[in-house]
Amino acid sequence: MKTTWRKLLVLNCLFQAGRSSPSNRSNDYHLKPFHIDLSSKVPRMLAQIHGTELPDEPLYVNTGTAKGISLSDLKSLQHEWLTSFNWDREQHELNKIDHYTAQIEGMTIHFIHQKSKVPDAIPLLLLHGWPGSFxxxxxxxxxxxxxxxTASGKKVSFDVIVPSLPGYAFSSTVPPIDWTISDTARVFDTLVTKVLGxxxxxxxxxxxxxxxxxxxxxQFNTTVRAGHLxxxxxxxxxxxxxxxxxITLSSPLEQYEQATAEEWTNSGSGYFVEQTTKPNTIGLALHDNPVGQLAWIGEKFLNWSDPxxxxxxxxxxxNEILRSVSLYYLTKSFASSVLTYTQNPSGFxxxxTKAHTDAPLLFSAFKYNVGFWPEALVARVGNLVLYHNHESGGHFPGIDNPPALLSDLREIATYWAE
Structure with a gap:
C-alpha cells in the first residue's frame, strides 16, 4: 500500500511540475521566462513629459471630443503622469503574471502563459489590437x-495565453513588407501547438x-476548435x-450601435487612413514624444469606450491609459505598431465569406464599440452558436467591461469539443 501511494505521489508531482511552466518540447524555440524591467528608461520619459509645453490658446479650449482629445483632458493626463502614476508599481504588479519569450520564424515573441490548476483546462489564446496590448x-x-x-452549469477553466503582436511591446518588429495578419496567425498557432504543446x-x-x-x-481549423470575437x-x-x-435592427440598443458605427466611419477613422497610407510620418513624429503618443493613443481610449x-x-x-501609453513609449513600439495598418490595407x-470550419463561433458586442455587426451578419462568417449584446462597454472589453467579457469567454466551454 505504501509503495502504491508513493508511486501516486511521484506521478502527481511530475504532473504538477509539468504544468508549472511551458515545457521545453523543442530547444529550437529558445523558450524562457521573461521579466519586465523598464525602470531605467523612466527618468528620461518623465523629463520629456515635464518639458512638453501644451498650448493655452482658446482654439483648443472647450472643443469636447469631436475634434480629437481635448486640451483639458490632455493636460489632466499629463499632470497625472508626472504626479501620481508610478511605472515601478505597475511593473511590479505585471511581473506577478507568468511572462515568457520564444523564438519563432526568427522573431522574439513575448507572451503570457498563465496556467490553471484544473487538469482539463481549455487552452485560450487572447489577441489584442491597436492601440491595445497584452x-x-x-x-x-x-x-x-x-x-x-457556465450559464448551462458546465464547469470551466482556462490555460490563458496572451501574446504581444509582432511589433508591439516586447515582441520583435515584423519585416517591413509582405507580413500580414495571416503570417501572425501562423506564428501564433506555432506558439500554442509547437512551443506550448x-x-x-x-x-x-x-x-x-x-x-x-x-x-x-x-485556416487552422484542426487545432482551433472554438472562436470568439x-x-x-x-x-x-x-x-x-x-x-x-x-436585416432588421429591432432593439433601441442595436439602432444606437448602428448609428454610432456609421458616425465613426464618417468622422472617426482619420487615424486609420493616416496609419494605412503614411505610417512613417506619424510613426517617426511620435516615436520619441510621450505626450504626443498620449494625445494620439489616449484619444482612442477616451472616445472608443463607454462614457x-x-x-x-x-x-x-x-491610470490604465497612462500604463498603456507608457508601455508603448518605453518599449519603443509605437512606430512599429502602426505598420499593422499599411501591411494589411485589406485587413477588413x-x-x-464563411470560415472553413465547423467549430463553434461566439460573438460579444458592446454598446460603445466603434463597429457594429448584428447577429445575422456574424452568422454569415462562421458557425455562430452564441451572440451577446451588452448595454455597457466599448472597444476594449477586457478593461471596459471585464465581467461581461469574462462571462462570455467562459461560455466557450458550453460548446467545447476537442
Missing part, C-alpha cells in the same frame, strides 16, 4: 484560470486581434445595406 486582458487573466460554471485550443480577438483570431479559426475582420454594413439584405469609463464595471481609468474585407 494589458487589455490583465484584469481577467487570473479569473479565467479559476474553476467556474497544446493539440487544440480556443481563441478570442478584438480589433486587429479579431482578424488574427478569425484567420486561425478559418468582439470585432469582425469585415467592414460593417450601412443601414441601406442591412435593409437590402432584410462611464472608470466606473464599475469599467476599469478604464486614467468588404465581401463576407
Amino acid at each position: 494589458l487589455e486582458f490583465v484584469p481577467i487573466i487570473n479569473a479565467l484560470t479559476k474553476k467556474a460554471t 497544446y493539440k487544440t485550443y480556443a481563441t478570442f480577438g478584438t480589433d486587429w486581434g479579431a482578424g488574427i483570431a478569425y484567420n486561425l479559426y478559418d 468582439a470585432f469582425l475582420p469585415f467592414l460593417p454594413w450601412t443601414s441601406e445595406q442591412l435593409a437590402a439584405a432584410n 462611464n469609463a472608470g466606473d464599475a464595471p469599467s476599469v478604464l481609468t486614467h 474585407a468588404t465581401e463576407y
Whole structure:
C-alpha cells in the first residue's frame, strides 16, 4: 500500500511540475521566462513629459471630443503622469503574471502563459489590437484560470495565453513588407501547438486581434476548435445595406450601435487612413514624444469606450491609459505598431465569406464599440452558436467591461469539443 501511494505521489508531482511552466518540447524555440524591467528608461520619459509645453490658446479650449482629445483632458493626463502614476508599481504588479519569450520564424515573441490548476483546462489564446496590448486582458487573466460554471452549469477553466503582436511591446518588429495578419496567425498557432504543446485550443480577438483570431479559426481549423470575437475582420454594413439584405435592427440598443458605427466611419477613422497610407510620418513624429503618443493613443481610449469609463464595471481609468501609453513609449513600439495598418490595407474585407470550419463561433458586442455587426451578419462568417449584446462597454472589453467579457469567454466551454 505504501509503495502504491508513493508511486501516486511521484506521478502527481511530475504532473504538477509539468504544468508549472511551458515545457521545453523543442530547444529550437529558445523558450524562457521573461521579466519586465523598464525602470531605467523612466527618468528620461518623465523629463520629456515635464518639458512638453501644451498650448493655452482658446482654439483648443472647450472643443469636447469631436475634434480629437481635448486640451483639458490632455493636460489632466499629463499632470497625472508626472504626479501620481508610478511605472515601478505597475511593473511590479505585471511581473506577478507568468511572462515568457520564444523564438519563432526568427522573431522574439513575448507572451503570457498563465496556467490553471484544473487538469482539463481549455487552452485560450487572447489577441489584442491597436492601440491595445497584452494589458487589455490583465484584469481577467487570473479569473479565467479559476474553476467556474457556465450559464448551462458546465464547469470551466482556462490555460490563458496572451501574446504581444509582432511589433508591439516586447515582441520583435515584423519585416517591413509582405507580413500580414495571416503570417501572425501562423506564428501564433506555432506558439500554442509547437512551443506550448497544446493539440487544440480556443481563441478570442478584438480589433486587429479579431482578424488574427478569425484567420486561425478559418485556416487552422484542426487545432482551433472554438472562436470568439468582439470585432469582425469585415467592414460593417450601412443601414441601406442591412435593409437590402432584410436585416432588421429591432432593439433601441442595436439602432444606437448602428448609428454610432456609421458616425465613426464618417468622422472617426482619420487615424486609420493616416496609419494605412503614411505610417512613417506619424510613426517617426511620435516615436520619441510621450505626450504626443498620449494625445494620439489616449484619444482612442477616451472616445472608443463607454462614457462611464472608470466606473464599475469599467476599469478604464486614467491610470490604465497612462500604463498603456507608457508601455508603448518605453518599449519603443509605437512606430512599429502602426505598420499593422499599411501591411494589411485589406485587413477588413468588404465581401463576407464563411470560415472553413465547423467549430463553434461566439460573438460579444458592446454598446460603445466603434463597429457594429448584428447577429445575422456574424452568422454569415462562421458557425455562430452564441451572440451577446451588452448595454455597457466599448472597444476594449477586457478593461471596459471585464465581467461581461469574462462571462462570455467562459461560455466557450458550453460548446467545447476537442
